[in-house]
Amino acid sequence: MTVFDRDSYPEDADVFLESADGVKFCVHRCILAAASPFFEHMFALPQPPPDSKERRPVIPVSEHSSTISALLQFIYPEPDPVITSLDELVALLTTSVKYDFLGPIAALRKELLLPRFLDESPTRVYAIASRFDFEYEAQVASRYTLSCNILDSPLSDDLKYISAHAYHRLLVLHRTRAEAARALLKIPQDVKCMQCSGPYYGALVPPKWWKEFEKLAREELSVRPTTGVIFSMPFLARVAQESGCIRCAGSILDAHAFLADLKKQIEDLPSTI
Numbered sequence: 001m002t003v004f005d006r007d008s009y010p011e012d013a014d015v016f017l018e019s020a021d022g023v024k025f026c027v028h029r030c031i032l033a034a035a036s037p038f039f040e041h042m043f044a045l046p047q048p049p050p051d052s053k054e055r056r057p058v059i060p061v062s063e064h065s066s067t068i069s070a071l072l073q074f075i076y077p078e079p080d081p082v083i084t085s086l087d088e089l090v091a092l093l094t095t096s097v098k099y100d101f102l103g104p105i106a107a108l109r110k111e112l113l114l115p116r117f118l119d120e121s122p123t124r125v126y127a128i129a130s131r132f133d134f135e136y137e138a139q140v141a142s143r144y145t146l147s148c149n150i151l152d153s154p155l156s157d158d159l160k161y162i163s164a165h166a167y168h169r170l171l172v173l174h175r176t177r178a179e180a181a182r183a184l185l186k187i188p189q190d191v192k193c194m195q196c197s198g199p200y201y202g203a204l205v206p207p208k209w210w211k212e213f214e215k216l217a218r219e220e221l222s223v224r225p226t227t228g229v230i231f232s233m234p235f236l237a238r239v240a241q242e243s244g245c246i247r248c249a250g251s252i253l254d255a256h257a258f259l260a261d262l263k264k265q266i267e268d269l270p271s272t273i
Contacts (some may be wrong), residue, residue, distance in 0.1 A: 016058040023065035024058065025072060035075045038100040047085075067091045074104040083111050086124055089116035090158065093132060108117070112137050118144045127158035138166070139272040142173055146226040146271060150174060169273040178225035181266045185214050191258050193251035209248035213239045227263045 013026040032039040047057055061068065069093055082088050089111055093104040096104040111117075112134070115126050124142035129137035145153075148187070150170060193207035216239060217230045229235055240249040252259075 014056055017058055017068060018058050018060045019065035019068045020062050021065050023068070025065075025068055026056070027072065031075060035103055036099050038098075038102045063091070063095050067095055071095055071101065074107055075101065080107060083108075086117055086121060086128065089117075090128060093128070097132060102194055109134055109137055113140055121154075121156075122148060123150050123153040124156045124158055126163050126170060127156060127166075130163070131158060131161040133227060140273040142170055143271045145170060146174065146177065147224055147228050149223045173270075173273050177269050177271065178221050180269050181221045181225050182218050182266050184216055184262060187214075188258060191251070191255045193245060193248050195247040196245040197251075207248055207251050208243035208245045209239050209252055212242045216242075225269075229267050231259060231263045 013028050015027055015029050015032075016112070017025045017027055019025070029039070029043050033043050034040075063071075070083075070088070073079070073081045074092075074096075089108060092104065093108050093112075095101075096108060112125060112128060122141050124146055126138055126141035129135075129141055185205050187210050192205065193209065193211070195215060197205050197207040213230075213236075216235070220229050220235075236252055237249075240252055
């Protein structure tokens with residue numbers, strides 16, 4: 001596979017793809033046909049006469065040369081291109097789906113689930129997966145969105161291409177998981193603080209740190225229904241400080257088994273659409 005502006009190109013290459021910015025790629029019909037049912041069917045039809053100058057047919061395409069070049073790297077037996085951004089990935093996916101390149105589509109679906117994309121832009125990855133009806137990838141991305149406030153996520157153009165149903169599924173996941181997680185915020189009677197908890201007129205008074213934990217955890221879970229924040233050391237330190245009890249920090253440490261079990265219960269809640 002070579003570009004037209006180079007000094008030479010394979011003699012057995014028999015067609016040009018001309019990008020929107022005027023770059024010609026000399027390629028093989030047999031490889032395009034093997035990689036894409038679209039091109040297989042197209043080449044089965046009567047073909048236009050070859051370009052008088054190039055002696056090969058020229059097929060104009062609407063994509064930029066950078067997209068065509070990267071796509072051909074997936075198709076030809078050479079190393080796959082390095083995809084550095086979701087913008088680049090979306091351009092390649094759109095083109096691959098348009099021309100029905102099955103191999104590149106499969107490779108790009110794997111690229112979409114790379115940690116650097118899921119960690120940095122889970123809502124956008126979910127939107128891309130939903131746009132192209134990639135159910136498995138949408139499910140994986142939906143789990144990663146739990147760690148962010150989806151209503152505060154950066155607005156991306158990818159959201160324009162998904163249905164209200166796909167977005168509603170994500171909202172329902174966040175709401176139902178938040179409700180279920182908040183319902184688990186119950187403290188057993190054996191979790192106490194030596195200074196601020198105990199029986200009061202026949203009723204058990206929980207430690208002050210738990211009152212703060214429950215209040216702050218409910219607020220956090222309403223926005224991000226996951227365990228990443230509420231069981232972190234900074235969060236627990238804030239709880240101990242705001243309790244106003246000098247012994248609550250020790251009580252939190254003593255309650256490590258209870259907190260570990262509570263964390264597991266929340267993590268075991270349904271986490272995907």
